[in-house]
Amino acid sequence: MFVTSAFAQTAPEATETHEAPGAAPAGVVHTETGVAHEGAHATGPFPPFDASTYPSQLLWLVITFGLFYLLMQKVLVPRVGGILEQRHDRIAQDLDEASRLKAEADAAVETYEKELAEARSKANVIGETAREAAKSKAATDRAAIETELAQKLATAEARIGEIKSQAFAQVGTIAEETAAAIVDQLIGAKASADDIKAAIAASSPKEA
Amino acid sequence: MANDPTHQFQISKIVPIEIGGMDFSFTNASLFMVATVACAAGFLYFATSQRGLIPGRAQSVAEMSYEFIAGMLREGAGSSGMKFFPMVFTLFMFVLTANLLGMFPYFFTVTSQIIVTFALALFVIGTVLVYGFYKHGFHFLNVFVPSGVPGVLLPLVVAIEIISFLSRPISLSVRLFANMLAGHITLKVFSGFVASLGALGALGIGGAILPLIMTVALTGLEFLVAFLQAYVFAVLTCMYLNDAVHPGGH
Incomplete structure (x- = not known):
């Protein structure tokens, strides 16, 4: 297959360039082998191992990657991290608020229950006293009426006796x-x- | 050959620049490096421009990638390794964006160049070395001396550890480079079959269906590889940084 043969042909060339990357003589040697290849197969040197492109690639990689790194460090990481932290804080804050509100609600329920119980006992007391008062008043009223009636009865009996x-x-x-x-x-x-x-x-x- | 599978890796000058006899031309590779950075940085910047408490789709992706790498680094190198977060996140986003941009037809794949992946790997290992020696001095050499090894075996183990450490930049760079290169060549070869078989007439068109299916499947696979290699690069970076933060911790 073409790929394997191409790879095999460029493999020694690759080791060659790997041994002395960037060095001028190696570059020359490399170019020569490249030319030889070209003559044999009408293709250039296998592009990734073409050392003549290395300085330019390295320079532009340093420029672009360095710029990206700086952007990351100064702008992007704080930006995304800030958003995440803000959300984290907000969630924590909301949870705190929720638990605070829950505690408040619990306290309110408790006071309500307490007041209800108090009111109930107070109502009992009031009912009790009212009942007591009514009972005693009724008793006194009855006693008064009874004495009055007894008196009337006595006078009536006395009059009857007199008349008799x-x-x-x-x-x-x-x-x-x-x-x-x-x-x-x-x-x-x-x-x-x-x-x-x-x-x-x-x-x-x-x-x- | 009309559709030479290696043609896509050819570097062509756009703006020739020569300084001191060295060729620093602005090439198609440089253009796609700029495009990679512009896409990655632009995405992260504009996706978060709403600063929404409830994230939109783009913001979700930006936050997810941030938390993905943050979790990876915290797991790999501990909380004291978090100072390297911008570096790992930059590496991941750069490699991922470069890989994904390379999936567009006619686009240049920055990470299919061994010099680029090797430079990135050297950057990682260089950071490990510089930080390791700066922070721990000669204790950093404990990286090569695993604890609990019998004294007789120690020289052998240390030699193995040193070789494994030295091979890291090579394995890190070659893994990414070879994956991107092989994937793109395979894609090109199969799609080349479609074109050349299709040119043979009715029978050829029938025969071209098979490589076409293959190309479609491989495209899906390549998207997976594009993400996976960025992930692997980031994970290994985290692991190597762990050595710098905690030498002798293994």
């Missing part, structure tokens, strides 16, 4: 008058008041 005794007191006179009238009608004679009184007293049940 009055009525009983009048029962004697009414009986006497009625007895005198009945006697007068029956026998047509007037019975003495004293007799009638005695008779009634005898017939009516003894009062205790």
